[in-house]
Amino acid sequence: MDKKEILKEFSSDPDRYYKVKLFEEQGFVRKSCLKCKRFFWTLDSGRELCPDDADDTYSFIGDPPTAKRFDYTQAWKEVESFFVKNGHTSVSRYPVVCRWRDDLYFTIASIVDFQRIMGSKVVFEFPANPLVVPQTCLRFKDLENVGVTGRHFSSFCMIGQHSIPNSQGYWKDKCVDLDFRLLTNQFGIKKEEVVFVEDVWAGGGSFGSSLEYFVRGLELGNAVFTEFQGELGKHTTLDQKIIDMGAGLERFAWITMGTPTAYDCCFGPITNHLFEKIGIDSDSERLRKYFTAIAKNLEIHEDLIDVRRHAANSAGLTQDQINRIITPLEGMYLIEDHLRTLIFAITDGALPSNVGGGYNLRMMLRRINGTMDRLNLKLDIDELVDMHIDYLKDTYPELDAKRQDVKTILKLESERYVESKTRMGKMAGRLKEKGRAPTVDELITLYESDGITPEYLKEIDVISEIPSSFYAKLSDLHQSDKKKDVEQLPLENIPETEMLFYKDDPMEFDAKVLKVFDKSVVLDRTSFYARGGGQEPDHGTIAGAKVIDVNKHGGVIIHEIEGQTPKEGSTVSCKVDVTRRANITKNHTSTHILNSSARGILGSWIWQHSAFKEADHARLDITHHSSLTDQQVQDIENVANDIVAKDMSVTIENYDRGTAEQKYGFKIYQGGVVPVKSVRIVSIEDFDVEACGGTHVKKTKDVELIKIIKTKRIQDGVVRLEFVSGPTAREYVKQQEIEQLKKVEESVQKELKDKQREEERQKAKEKIPALLEQITTLSNTGVIDEIEINVNSIKSCFTNSKQYDEFFHMNFGKKLVKANPNSVYVGVFQSGPTIRVVVYSGDEASKSKNAGNIAKSVAEILGGAGGGDVKFAQGGGKDTSKMDEAIAKAKSMILG
Numbered sequence: 001m002d003k004k005e006i007l008k009e010f011s012s013d014p015d016r017y018y019k020v021k022l023f024e025e026q027g028f029v030r031k032s033c034l035k036c037k038r039f040f041w042t043l044d045s046g047r048e049l050c051p052d053d054a055d056d057t058y059s060f061i062g063d064p065p066t067a068k069r070f071d072y073t074q075a076w077k078e079v080e081s082f083f084v085k086n087g088h089t090s091v092s093r094y095p096v097v098c099r100w101r102d103d104l105y106f107t108i109a110s111i112v113d114f115q116r117i118m119g120s121k122v123v124f125e126f127p128a129n130p131l132v133v134p135q136t137c138l139r140f141k142d143l144e145n146v147g148v149t150g151r152h153f154s155s156f157c158m159i160g161q162h163s164i165p166n167s168q169g170y171w172k173d174k175c176v177d178l179d180f181r182l183l184t185n186q187f188g189i190k191k192e193e194v195v196f197v198e199d200v201w202a203g204g205g206s207f208g209s210s211l212e213y214f215v216r217g218l219e220l221g222n223a224v225f226t227e228f229q230g231e232l233g234k235h236t237t238l239d240q241k242i243i244d245m246g247a248g249l250e251r252f253a254w255i256t257m258g259t260p261t262a263y264d265c266c267f268g269p270i271t272n273h274l275f276e277k278i279g280i281d282s283d284s285e286r287l288r289k290y291f292t293a294i295a296k297n298l299e300i301h302e303d304l305i306d307v308r309r310h311a312a313n314s315a316g317l318t319q320d321q322i323n324r325i326i327t328p329l330e331g332m333y334l335i336e337d338h339l340r341t342l343i344f345a346i347t348d349g350a351l352p353s354n355v356g357g358g359y360n361l362r363m364m365l366r367r368i369n370g371t372m373d374r375l376n377l378k379l380d381i382d383e384l385v386d387m388h389i390d391y392l393k394d395t396y397p398e399l400d401a402k403r404q405d406v407k408t409i410l411k412l413e414s415e416r417y418v419e420s421k422t423r424m425g426k427m428a429g430r431l432k433e434k435g436r437a438p439t440v441d442e443l444i445t446l447y448e449s450d451g452i453t454p455e456y457l458k459e460i461d462v463i464s465e466i467p468s469s470f471y472a473k474l475s476d477l478h479q480s481d482k483k484k485d486v487e488q489l490p491l492e493n494i495p496e497t498e499m500l501f502y503k504d505d506p507m508e509f510d511a512k513v514l515k516v517f518d519k520s521v522v523l524d525r526t527s528f529y530a531r532g533g534g535q536e537p538d539h540g541t542i543a544g545a546k547v548i549d550v551n552k553h554g555g556v557i558i559h560e561i562e563g564q565t566p567k568e569g570s571t572v573s574c575k576v577d578v579t580r581r582a583n584i585t586k587n588h589t590s591t592h593i594l595n596s597s598a599r600g601i602l603g604s605w606i607w608q609h610s611a612f613k614e615a616d617h618a619r620l621d622i623t624h625h626s627s628l629t630d631q632q633v634q635d636i637e638n639v640a641n642d643i644v645a646k647d648m649s650v651t652i653e654n655y656d657r658g659t660a661e662q663k664y665g666f667k668i669y670q671g672g673v674v675p676v677k678s679v680r681i682v683s684i685e686d687f688d689v690e691a692c693g694g695t696h697v698k699k700t701k702d703v704e705l706i707k708i709i710k711t712k713r714i715q716d717g718v719v720r721l722e723f724v725s726g727p728t729a730r731e732y733v734k735q736q737e738i739e740q741l742k743k744v745e746e747s748v749q750k751e752l753k754d755k756q757r758e759e760e761r762q763k764a765k766e767k768i769p770a771l772l773e774q775i776t777t778l779s780n781t782g783v784i785d786e787i788e789i790n791v792n793s794i795k796s797c798f799t800n801s802k803q804y805d806e807f808f809h810m811n812f813g814k815k816l817v818k819a820n821p822n823s824v825y826v827g828v829f830q831s832g833p834t835i836r837v838v839v840y841s842g843d844e845a846s847k848s849k850n851a852g853n854i855a856k857s858v859a860e861i862l863g864g865a866g867g868g869d870v871k872f873a874q875g876g877g878k879d880t881s882k883m884d885e886a887i888a889k890a891k892s893m894i895l896g
Helices: 001-012 021-026 071-084 111-113 170-186 249-257 271-280 282-298 304-316 319-347 359-375 381-392 401-434 440-450 454-459 469-478 578-602 630-645 657-664 668-672 727-775 806-820 849-861 880-895
Strands: 029-032 039-042 115-118 121-122 129-140 156-163 192-203 206-215 218-229 237-249 508-517 520-523 540-542 545-553 557-564 571-576 609-613 618-623 649-657 676-685 689-690 706-715 719-727 783-786 786-792 794-798 823-831 834-841 865-868 872-878
Touching: 001 192, 021 170, 029 630, 071 129, 071 156, 071 170, 071 249, 111 115, 111 129, 111 156, 111 237, 111 520, 121 237, 129 319, 156 218, 156 249, 156 319, 170 192, 170 206, 218 249, 218 271, 218 571, 237 249, 249 454, 249 520, 271 319, 271 381, 282 304, 319 359, 319 381, 319 401, 319 834, 359 454, 359 469, 381 401, 401 440, 401 454, 440 454, 440 469, 454 649, 508 719, 545 668, 578 609, 578 618, 578 630, 578 676, 578 689, 609 668, 649 657, 657 668, 657 676, 668 794, 706 727, 719 727, 727 783, 727 786, 727 806, 727 823, 727 880, 794 880, 806 823, 806 834, 823 849, 834 849, 834 880, 849 865, 849 872, 849 880
Parallel strands: 794 823
Antiparallel strands: 029 039, 039 192, 115 121, 129 156, 156 237, 192 206, 206 218, 218 237, 508 520, 508 571, 520 557, 540 545, 540 571, 545 557, 609 618, 618 719, 649 676, 676 689, 706 719, 783 786, 786 794, 823 834, 834 872, 865 872
């Protein structure tokens, strides 16, 4: 949708789209900017330029337009107080991890809190009307600007003022009046300072007019009036119009404080702490000039490098001053900002990783670590976390509860960064040798493949500057795209199936056949559970034919059968496989139990990533940073079986989605987004509460037993638990006991064999001196103790006697050829499934009888391979039937 076309259309009829009562009552006049032609409303009849182009842009830096001064948390109290006083409900922030939308990883705007996807439509569900919310939002496309521009943040608080124009809510006139009074009455800004700029908003198939409000060139908020849907010219009015006013809390604090940057008044005591730690020589007047110039140049120059250069010139900064003041300041602001973002994200259950939304979190932590290295800062991250949370906890009390979890994750990730630095250094060194700077795409590959940040490359002079497009391009690569194509099936005019598995759930029932196509059958009612939420479908019979698969298409259940298909219109008898259903049901309830057990043992960051429940096995994938230890696995299993033993009640209730979210929070979305208005909540008393469409037992004791049979880390940040429950778990335990007994028996047998072998070895050891004496003194051919001796020009010994093992052959052969350099020894013996051959050839004998050649030839007969040098060689093969032939081959090669 072309926003320029919409704006042109709307601006041609300002009375319809933009004029509000306030403008008439206060005497606002509509102007067109002489420079950019945008329309704006002002009380200053002499004003000719819009806020972006006027000379007073960012003039509040060093000269705030208010008598009152409010920092970040105080500013929110002022905003909240005003709106509550004017009939709004104050709603707590929603998580920054957007669990209720499967097309977003993170919450990017306050209105997202109340958007729900229903089919292909976005609907709005407000917990109150009107409302105000201090929503923390995460955005990563401008990371290179964070800490540099004075006003870009990776996370920021969007003050959301939202209303549906009905008997409780309001529309444009009241919205603009409230926003104007917020600025003038509550914050004490003179009304002549306020300028409204005409704009439009479009997205998700809907659009509407908007009024942005500015004070001295700083956009404080934007009131969007979402009113239409469709294409311009063919559009219709929405059934549910929405006011979506978003204002930046950081900017409200900044406008009253007038500090050089918004960072200076939005992070609390941590800023002064870092000033002292880093020892920055701050000059407020010079900084005011520099950051004012930065703000103005951002609208002029596209490249951030140019913006900084022009700002430095405007402020009269030398390169030395940039190095001593600006560079450390930028690093300090970056650390403050990124750390605050990580605190919110980890508190809400996100983990730094190399996949999905976790990618951005790891990137930010590595930027923190890289900045500390580059500036040689020895900072205590735990201390900084405490300072952030202590400052924010009155507004966001949930941060305090997760304080230790945040520290745990940050410490682990920082240690991984340190471990990777040696490898990074070697790779970066090779890049430096190439003599050219990597391209943006090459930098992205380096980061994705090897975790090498551009900050690190800048630190060691591989690159002079970080390309301004780097983080935007990297962020684009990791945006969620989970839309699936919907299969088209011949289901026109077929009513939704009555789902008996959500009612009395009979295992035998009669139903009418509504549709038959291919091997698929649609009934008017069914107890066959359809595949969904990781739960595999029921099996059974329909009219005697096997049901082998069941799927849900919209509200219609489709049964795939094997055998004779019934006729459309007929009534058929149906039976569900009761045993299969019972086992899958036990596994599903076990999944819920294990998920909460893992969270209790490991940490609050544990969420269900995915799950699978079949009749004889199941798996649960959880979000966790490391592989599990044996002790952790045992602890999780113990907690799970304690819950089973307590025989807790498993209850199922249906709630309106908004009610469920407000009552239980967003942890209900363990299994993903629920795309329906009515949410089915499965509760295991106060131990676990989840939105779930699966089948469950009535009491936890019905699960009988849970056994985790295997765990593995399947990707960065995700660990898989494979488990069984019920009869399968009991069978598993029985098999384990049998295996254990077998192992004990094998251990005993091995011990006996080892003892026997040691005894035989000792006997052989004792026997070797006597045998050596007999054989070395023997002057004719013969057999001594199953060793065949041939005496001619070379004395040769052969044996394949079972009484001799590897120890004997190695020791006897070695000593024989040492005692008689003109001798050859060949020993053939069985070692497990393999026939082994050992060949020794003395110093004199080896001149004509090569041990390596003999071993190789003998081993080939045995079906294997061998080799060595002229004096010693060995080999073997698995053909036990060729042992005699192998000895014969050795004899022929030695005796001729």
